[in-house]
Amino acid sequence: MRNLDQYNITQAVIARLAQTPDPRLKQVLTSLVQHLHAFAREVKLTEAEWAYGIDFLTRVGHTCDDQRQEFILLSDTLGLSMLTVALNNDKPKGCTEATVFGPFHVEGAPQFEHGADVANGAPGQPCTVRGSVRALDGTPVAGAVIDVWQADAEGKYDVQRDDLVHAQGRGVLRSGADGRFHFQSVVAEPYPIPDDGPVGEMLRATKRHPWRPAHLHFRIQAPGYQTLVTHVFRDGDPYLDSDAVFGVRESLVANWVQQPDGSYSLDFDFVLNPASAQAPPLTRSTEASPTA
Numbered sequence: 001m002r003n004l005d006q007y008n009i010t011q012a013v014i015a016r017l018a019q020t021p022d023p024r025l026k027q028v029l030t031s032l033v034q035h036l037h038a039f040a041r042e043v044k045l046t047e048a049e050w051a052y053g054i055d056f057l058t059r060v061g062h063t064c065d066d067q068r069q070e071f072i073l074l075s076d077t078l079g080l081s082m083l084t085v086a087l088n089n090d091k092p093k094g095c096t097e098a099t100v101f102g103p104f105h106v107e108g109a110p111q112f113e114h115g116a117d118v119a120n121g122a123p124g125q126p127c128t129v130r131g132s133v134r135a136l137d138g139t140p141v142a143g144a145v146i147d148v149w150q151a152d153a154e155g156k157y158d159v160q161r162d163d164l165v166h167a168q169g170r171g172v173l174r175s176g177a178d179g180r181f182h183f184q185s186v187v188a189e190p191y192p193i194p195d196d197g198p199v200g201e202m203l204r205a206t207k208r209h210p211w212r213p214a215h216l217h218f219r220i221q222a223p224g225y226q227t228l229v230t231h232v233f234r235d236g237d238p239y240l241d242s243d244a245v246f247g248v249r250e251s252l253v254a255n256w257v258q259q260p261d262g263s264y265s266l267d268f269d270f271v272l273n274p275a276s277a278q279a280p281p282l283t284r285s286t287e288a289s290p291t292a
């Protein structure tokens with residue numbers, strides 16, 4: 001196999017994958033090579049651009065540590081994370097839509113009883129959150145494990161504050177026998193994704209902003225149902241139509257209603273999909289206390 005040129009090198013690389021024993025690995029790598037080569041041909045990639053790309057990805061890697069995952073931010077800002085969510089969460093009509101997991105979830109957050117204040121000192125305007133977890137036919141789902149996490153009034157997650165020694169704006173609750181739950185917190189505010197690394201450089205080079213519209217994160221797990229990872233977005237937020245990570249779904253936008261005493265309330269009902277085609281549980285191994 002000599003004298004490979006721009007016309008036959010793709011087939012030569014694909015042929016080299018022929019003995020891959022795992023059929024899925026073979027399929028994914030073959031397609032990756034085809035698309036990578038097609039991309040290089042389409043834009044007629046220069047050697048300087050190839051070198052820049054290698055340097056960019058190297059810097060993305062060097063920006064990653066236990067606290068920060070720049071590759072996931074890159075995937076998020078290129079829409080690949082949301083595309084993967086969409087491809088794998090094609091649920092029946094009526095089920096709550098899924099969206100990106102994001103990097104700020106912490107496994108093993110404090111457990112709370114209904115009515116407790118999960119803000120735990122986080123700055124912000126008080127807010128009561130009430131909701132229910134149900135099946136598609138309306139049956140309440142009792143004992144669902146509800147993880148909630150959010151940014152505070154300054155647009156920060158607790159894990160982004162070096163001085164904090166306890167969790168703020170996150171917790172785990174269980175739905176009651178009627179499928180319902182409620183807790184106190186603070187109103188979520190919009191925030192910029194971390195943009196002090198190579199991903200921020202890409203956003204600036206393309207005149208994009210790093211902001212996410214205000215949202216509350218939920219992960220809801222119950223036996224017999226597909227785990228739901230989603231957000232509830234705040235209606236009226238200026239970034240709903242330009243989310244830096246493309247995560248907004250119209251069905252997930254809700255009204256934070258101001259009460260006569262100045263506090264807010266949010267009501268949102270979640271509908272779970274039966275677990276017939278359950279994907280593996282969604283957790284990250286590098287989940288100590290990520291900040292990006």
Ligand code: BEZ
Pocket residue numbers: 073076100101102103104193194212245
């Ligand atoms: C988040 O919503 O927490 C998030 C999602 C993607 C990138 C950065 C943050």
Ligand code: FE
Pocket residue numbers: 102104151212215217
């Ligand atoms: Fe978030």
